[in-house]
Amino acid sequence: MSKDNQVLEEFSSKEYEHGWSIDLESDSAPKGLSEEIVRFISLKKNEPEWLLEWRLKAFRHWLTMKEPKWPNVKYPPIDYQDIIYYSAPKQKVQPKNLSEVDPELIETFKKLGISLTEQKRLTGVAVDAVIDSISVATTFKEKLGELGIIFCSFSEAVREHPDLVKKYLGTVVPSNDNYYAALNSAVFSDGSFCYIPKGVRCPMELSTYFRINAANTGQFERTLIIAEEGSYVSYLEGCTAPMRDENQLHAAVVELYAMKSAEIKYSTVQNWYPGDKDGKGGIYNFVTKRGICAGDYSKISWTQVETGAAITWKYPSCILKGDYSNGEFYSVAVTNNYQQADTGTKMIHIGKHTRSRIVSKGISIGKSQNSYRGQVHILKRAENARNFSQCDSLLMGDQCGAHTFPYIDVENKSAHVEHEATTSKIGEDQIFYCLQRGIDEEAAIALIVNGYAKEVLKQLPMEFAVEAQKLLALTLEGSVG
Amino acid sequence: MSVTTEKQSFSQDLIASAELSQFTEATASREKAFEDFKLVGLPDGKHEEYKFAPITKLLAKNFNADELYSKPTASNNDLSSLIPKGLGENCVVFVNGVYNKSLSKIKNTSKVVIKSFVEALESHLHVVTEGLTEIAESKDPFALLNSALWQDGLFIHVPAKATGEEPLYIYHLHDATEKKVASHTRLMVVVEKHAEFSIIERTDSLGKHPVFNTINEEILVDENAVFSYCKIQDDHGDLIHVGNTTVHQKKSSRADTYTISLNGKLVRNNLSIIIDGEGCESHFYGLYMTDGDTLVDNHTTVDHRKPNSFSNELYKGLMDGKSKGVFNGKIYVRPDAQKTNAFQSNRNILLSDTATINTKPQLEIWADDVKCSHGCTTGQLDGEALFYLQSRGIPKDTARAMLLYAFAGEVIDAIKDEHVKNYVDSIVSERLHKSY
Numbered sequence: 034m035s036k037d038n039q040v041l042e043e044f045s046s047k048e049y050e051h052g053w054s055i056d057l058e059s060d061s062a063p064k065g066l067s068e069e070i071v072r073f074i075s076l077k078k079n080e081p082e083w084l085l086e087w088r089l090k091a092f093r094h095w096l097t098m099k100e101p102k103w104p105n106v107k108y109p110p111i112d113y114q115d116i117i118y119y120s121a122p123k124q125k126v127q128p129k130n131l132s133e134v135d136p137e138l139i140e141t142f143k144k145l146g147i148s149l150t151e152q153k154r155l156t157g158v159a160v161d162a163v164i165d166s167i168s169v170a171t172t173f174k175e176k177l178g179e180l181g182i183i184f185c186s187f188s189e190a191v192r193e194h195p196d197l198v199k200k201y202l203g204t205v206v207p208s209n210d211n212y213y214a215a216l217n218s219a220v221f222s223d224g225s226f227c228y229i230p231k232g233v234r235c236p237m238e239l240s241t242y243f244r245i246n247a248a249n250t251g252q253f254e255r256t257l258i259i260a261e262e263g264s265y266v267s268y269l270e271g272c273t274a275p276m277r278d279e280n281q282l283h284a285a286v287v288e289l290y291a292m293k294s295a296e297i298k299y300s301t302v303q304n305w306y307p308g309d310k311d312g313k314g315g316i317y318n319f320v321t322k323r324g325i326c327a328g329d330y331s332k333i334s335w336t337q338v339e340t341g342a343a344i345t346w347k348y349p350s351c352i353l354k355g356d357y358s359n360g361e362f363y364s365v366a367v368t369n370n371y372q373q374a375d376t377g378t379k380m381i382h383i384g385k386h387t388r389s390r391i392v393s394k395g396i397s398i399g400k401s402q403n404s405y406r407g408q409v410h411i412l413k414r415a416e417n418a419r420n421f422s423q424c425d426s427l428l429m430g431d432q433c434g435a436h437t438f439p440y441i442d443v444e445n446k447s448a449h450v451e452h453e454a455t456t457s458k459i460g461e462d463q464i465f466y467c468l469q470r471g472i473d474e475e476a477a478i479a480l481i482v483n484g485y486a487k488e489v490l491k492q493l494p495m496e497f498a499v500e501a502q503k504l505l506a507l508t509l510e511g512s513v514g
Numbered sequence: 515m516s517v518t519t520e521k522q523s524f525s526q527d528l529i530a531s532a533e534l535s536q537f538t539e540a541t542a543s544r545e546k547a548f549e550d551f552k553l554v555g556l557p558d559g560k561h562e563e564y565k566f567a568p569i570t571k572l573l574a575k576n577f578n579a580d581e582l583y584s585k586p587t588a589s590n591n592d593l594s595s596l597i598p599k600g601l602g603e604n605c606v607v608f609v610n611g612v613y614n615k616s617l618s619k620i621k622n623t624s625k626v627v628i629k630s631f632v633e634a635l636e637s638h639l640h641v642v643t644e645g646l647t648e649i650a651e652s653k654d655p656f657a658l659l660n661s662a663l664w665q666d667g668l669f670i671h672v673p674a675k676a677t678g679e680e681p682l683y684i685y686h687l688h689d690a691t692e693k694k695v696a697s698h699t700r701l702m703v704v705v706e707k708h709a710e711f712s713i714i715e716r717t718d719s720l721g722k723h724p725v726f727n728t729i730n731e732e733i734l735v736d737e738n739a740v741f742s743y744c745k746i747q748d749d750h751g752d753l754i755h756v757g758n759t760t761v762h763q764k765k766s767s768r769a770d771t772y773t774i775s776l777n778g779k780l781v782r783n784n785l786s787i788i789i790d791g792e793g794c795e796s797h798f799y800g801l802y803m804t805d806g807d808t809l810v811d812n813h814t815t816v817d818h819r820k821p822n823s824f825s826n827e828l829y830k831g832l833m834d835g836k837s838k839g840v841f842n843g844k845i846y847v848r849p850d851a852q853k854t855n856a857f858q859s860n861r862n863i864l865l866s867d868t869a870t871i872n873t874k875p876q877l878e879i880w881a882d883d884v885k886c887s888h889g890c891t892t893g894q895l896d897g898e899a900l901f902y903l904q905s906r907g908i909p910k911d912t913a914r915a916m917l918l919y920a921f922a923g924e925v926i927d928a929i930k931d932e933h934v935k936n937y938v939d940s941i942v943s944e945r946l947h948k949s950y
Contacts, residue, residue: 103562411892413867428882431849437877443892446864452875452890458882 062119068092071219074119078188078223081195091208091218098212104375105404105436106344108317116282118220118253177235182266183228184239187255190226197228201259205288205325205352213284213346214321217253221286224254229264229295238494240269256287260295262328267298267494281306283342284319293328293355298336300493301349302501305341312371312400315343322349326358326384334361335378336492338501343372348406350379353387353415360389363489367505368401368433377407377424377438382415382448391422394486397433404436411448418445424454427485524570525556527579534662536585539635543643547661554655563654566840566872567782567811572754576724582696583663586610589689589720593617596687596718601937605683611665611697611727617685625676626711631667631700638669641704654784657758660698660728667700670713672739674706681712681742681931686729690751691721701731705739712742714934717778719751724779731759735767737791744772744934745783748941753778758786765791765820771798772929773829774938775810776945787816789823789851800829801925803945804837804869811840818851827858830925832918833869841873843888849880858888863895863921915946922946 062073071092075085100111177184183194190198208218229235260266270287283305289297299322308315318341324333335349351360362378380389389409397403405424426435437454459481467477483490486505493501529552534544556573557564564570573582589609594617597605606628607617613630620628627638634642652658668684688695705711719725735741747755755778761769775781787796802810816825831839845856862871875888895917903913922942929935 426877426879428879428884431852431882433882434878434880436879437875437888439875439890441873441875441890441892442870443862443864443872444870446867446869446894448864448892449894450890450892453887454875454877454889455885455887456877456879457885 062117064117065114066118070118074220077119080191084191088219091215094209095215095219098215100212104346106346106373106375108344111282119222180233181230182233182235185226187224187226201257201290205290205323206286206321211321213319214286217255217284217286221253221255225256227258229260229266231261232263235266238267238269252283254285258297259290260292260297262293262295265296270301282317287322289324289333291326291331291333294330296332297324298334301337303339303341307341307372308343310370318342318345320347322347325352326355329355330357331355332359336363339366339374339376345374345376347376348378352381354383356384357386358384362391363492364393365486365489366403367396368403369398370401372401375404375406377405379408380420382411382418385416387415388419392488393424394489395426395435397435398429400432402434406438408440409450411443411445413444415445416447418448420450422452426456428458524574524579528582531580532583539632544662547658551655551658551662557655569780572780573726577694577726581694586612586665586697591689591691591720593687593689597685601683604680605685606668607685607687608699609687610689610695611699613666621680624679625673626679627671629669631669634669654758656728656756657730660730664698664700670703672705672709672711675708677710679711681714684713684715686717688719688725689721690719690723690725694723696726699729703733705735705741707736708738710740712931714744716746717749717755719749719753721751724752726754729757733761735763735769737765738767740768742770742930746774747778747781748776749778754780756782758784760786762788762790763794763796766793768795773800775802778808780809782811785814789818790820792820792822794823796825798827799925799928801922802831802839804833804839805835807836809838813842815844818847818854818856821850821852823854825856829860831862832865833871834865836868839871844876845886847879847881847884847886852881852883854884856886860890862892919943919946
């Protein structure tokens with residue numbers, strides 16, 4: 034046992050590797066939030082009148098709302114007036130290619146090991162890099178353009194494709210949906226926009242890397258993905274953030290809209306700064322992610338690997354409206370030290386013959402708290418709906434906690450809903466078996482944890498799976514090697 | 515919005531008008547409970563624990579605030595017909611919330627002390643007061659309401675090493691032929707070391723006026739004791755029932771609880787098992803078979819406070835008509851409770867298009883060396899099994915009843931007491947044959 038503890042301790046003392054900050058000349062708004070700030074952001078981004086109105090409406094509604102208290106997380110109250118709601122890296126001219134991009138930014142990506150050029154050359158992934166709220170470089174755009182695929186920053190979409198944005202913005206996550214969604218709707222800075230036309234299968238994985246960079250800047254991205262009839266897209270989102278002492282608020286909104294027979298695959302690797310080993314600092318990650326399977330036979334699949342953030346509060350959900358539509362949620366959430374995660378999903382079955390599948394794997398280490406919270410709701414007219422949920426928790430160390438809050442609401446008799454959950458630790462017999470075969474304890478733990486998370490990791494696109502495995506290994510390093 | 519205000523005002527009416535001065539016994543604990551109740555009030559639709567059980571709404575619709583705590587009235591009707599034959603030899607009967615000595619038959623050969631709660635306040639003051647304080651810690655609004663307004667109750671003391679005692683039947687009967695009834699009853703059971711005892715409780719009523727009934731039960735199972743508790747609700751009237759049962763288990767004790775809910779308007783059972791010693795074993799089973807517009811809401815909590823214990827939970831539900839089933843099962847494993855094994859299973863079958871089920875199995879684990887799991891399923895009858903039986907010449911309705919009986923059988927089979935098992939078995943099969 035003592036060796037176990039020692040191994041865990043080593044692992045717990047592992048510091049965040051991606052902690053550094055680059056001095057970019059920020060063009061920031063003053064601290065605080067008011068109608069003026071909302072107007073300032075809108076003006077700064079040259080937005081049309083309707084969008085400003087939309088933001089203001091969301092802001093006014095936000096003022097009437099209260100911060101939700103139901104998640105199983107604890108944190109000091111957030112002062113929403115002490116946050117800078119807009120900051121953009123200074124750039125006079127929009128760069129046409131990578132050589133025109135601020136070399137410091139390129140350096141940033143190199144440190145992260147995801148340099149744009151390398152990404153381009155090796156993987157063929159188009160990267161829309163968001164640094165401090167504004168899109169700096171968008172690659173492969175022309176190639177995608179040939180197929181009629183629009184993949185650009187949100188502000189660009191507002192300028193170039195206002196009709197599409199106007200039609201779909203807020204249809205999946207209304208601006209008054211919840212406290213953080215309303216806040217995001219009022220002050221969102223930038224994000225990604227993606228439109229796949231009818232019958233097109235997107236030939237590459239679309240990817241965005243987010244980073245929070247300037248101190249005290251809450252980041253409020255907004256992502257909107259629209260898949261027209263019969264189209265397919267796989268979208269990757271990944272985050273790392275530099276080490277900070279003040280807590281940073283991150284309240285993003287992601288909306289997915291799938292038409293008839295369309296499929297959207299959305300994968301996330303989240304590695305925000307989790308705070309140091311005493312629980313100081315770290316990112317607050319309060320995200321609203323939701324997709325709607327609007328057409329028949331459509332499919333939305335969420336995959337997430339959550340290793341970072343001091344507090345995670347997110348529930349990627351599917352509204353299964355079309356008949357025969359399909360929703361999936363795969364999640365690995367690892368919490369260490371004082372991290373707290375309250376994550377899960379909602380599957381709302383509205384259409385007939387809809388199916389959903391939930392696989393959630395939680396790993397809690399140190400003094401962390403890891404919660405799964407999910408809902409499966411079968412509505413009255415959802416004939417022959419089918420759901421399978423599995424939520425497993427793995428506990429490492431005797432001071433952490435694992436919690437499961439599944440809500441299952443069934444209003445149709447033909448529904449078939451299954452839910453199972455287990456909580457356990459790594460079996461001593463499993464470790465013994467490995468030791469017996471000459472695998473040392475650290476490698477044994479790595480092997481077992483990897484096997485435990487395999488079901489989710491294998492859902493990730495290949496390019497991402499490598500990074501996710503690296504991240505998991507990194508999180509377990511010290512205990513794993 | 516108007517509904518919410520109405521409910522709030524009902525709660526406020528109750529707080530404003532409740533007369534605690536009518537009670538002369540245990541006034542201090544009543545006042546404390548009522549102070550706590552004032553802070554929470556009656557739960558509205560936003561209350562997480564009462565989200566699916568609109569008890570306050572139903573109460574506001576059927577009762578005036580002052581009718582919830584009025585003095586209990588005696589019954590002029592013969593209620594003995596409500597006591598099932600063969601199960602009345604060792605029984606205690608409450609009529610409209612008051613201990614009825616003439617209907618009760620207690621075998622006096624027993625070493626077990628059975629007396630009304632008010633009497634016990636004198637003879638066993640120390641034990642009773644301790645128990646009162648403990649349940650007063652509950653934050654459940656109806657438990658607090660009961661602690662403030664209880665009219666009568668029962669105290670059962672099973673002395674150490676008392677085994678082979680006859681099971682005790684407790685009947686809560688309500689006479690609602692002429693007017694509405696509200697009753698608040700308490701029950702305290704102390705099973706001393708190495709003793710064995712079993713209790714069967716049942717509610718029923720005459721008449722069609724609404725009945726509101728709360729029962730607080732505080733059960734202490736001491737070291738190495740064995741206790742079994744079966745609660746049967748097959749109420750023929752419009753019963754709104756909230757039961758708060760707390761089973762406190764000490765070292766190496768065993769408790770089996772069965773909650774069978776078959777009828778009533780709205781039945782809410784809060785069952786809380788506290789494992790407060792090593793080597794405990796706790797089994798709890800539930801069966802809810804509902805029809806019409808019945809709503810059955812089972813909330814169970816098992817709180818593992820000490821290591822090396824085992825708990826196993828199985829709740830099964832069959833919902834027909836417009837009925838609703840609600841299940842919430844919590845498993846808490848505290849940091850000290852290493853080597854805990856806790857299992858929970860909830861299975862439901864919906865039989866009609868208008869029936870619904872809301873279930874929330876919940877695990878909260880703070881210890882790492884544990885094995886905990888829960889499973890939950892909702893579905894309908896297996897079409898292939900039905901076809902198989904039909905293809906062997908069994909009529910569809912009978913085949914259906916057979917399959918449903920087999921589904922419920924898992925819970926019935928777990929009942930250890932033969933009399934109770936046969937009794938539950940007979941009412942369940944009667945129900946199934948009547949409906950199909």
